[in-house]
Amino acid sequence: EDQVTQSPEALRLQEGESSSLNCSYTVSGLRGLFWYRQDPGKGPEFLFTLYSAGEEKEKERLKATLTKKESFLHITAPKPEDSATYLCAGRASSNTGKLIFGQGTTLQVKP
């Protein structure tokens, strides 16, 4: 069964304290690993898509990486405005476009 697991469930950081969020996946014939940011009471905001092991993408303080079994979202020198829930999702090889979401990591960055 296809599955995506995120850890930790919650993470508290001080402003400027870098860290990483983990996304482990078992998705048959992975055709894309997606990262989204979700603020309370809002829909997810697209961040990155990764397709191949070894691929990396960056956006401001965020960098996403992908291996054959997991993906990491690295946050460098976070700011309070980076506080949100980060969702990871995998797309299987079937042609439906359906995403399999992890449970998310809720990040709180304190000033």
Next chain:
Amino acid sequence: GAVVSQHPSRVICKSGTSVKIECRSLDFQATTMFWYRQFPKQSLMLMATSNEGSKATYEQGVEKDKFLINHASLTLSTLTVTSAHPEDSSFYICSASETAGGRGDTQYFGPGTRLTVL
């Protein structure tokens, strides 16, 4: 970036009434739209996938007669919750993508609709 809107953002209704939620892709044509619901502190649960001009595909356990989905055009999909009951209260979110399953396909999400059934 691709923009998806939802209307209404918040709705309160009485038990037994029907509620329609609209999802629009504003600056691209969405071949496929998805409907999710999300309970507090939980991740997104896919309800159904709809392709323009064809019947929606519902996930296991989702009642298709209760959650009616119509994808009449490449920019509009609607979800109608029929005979709503308090247990249907939730956060409903749609997403849209230009293609179904192809590389370069990304789901862009709407802002969500908070449904409260009294």
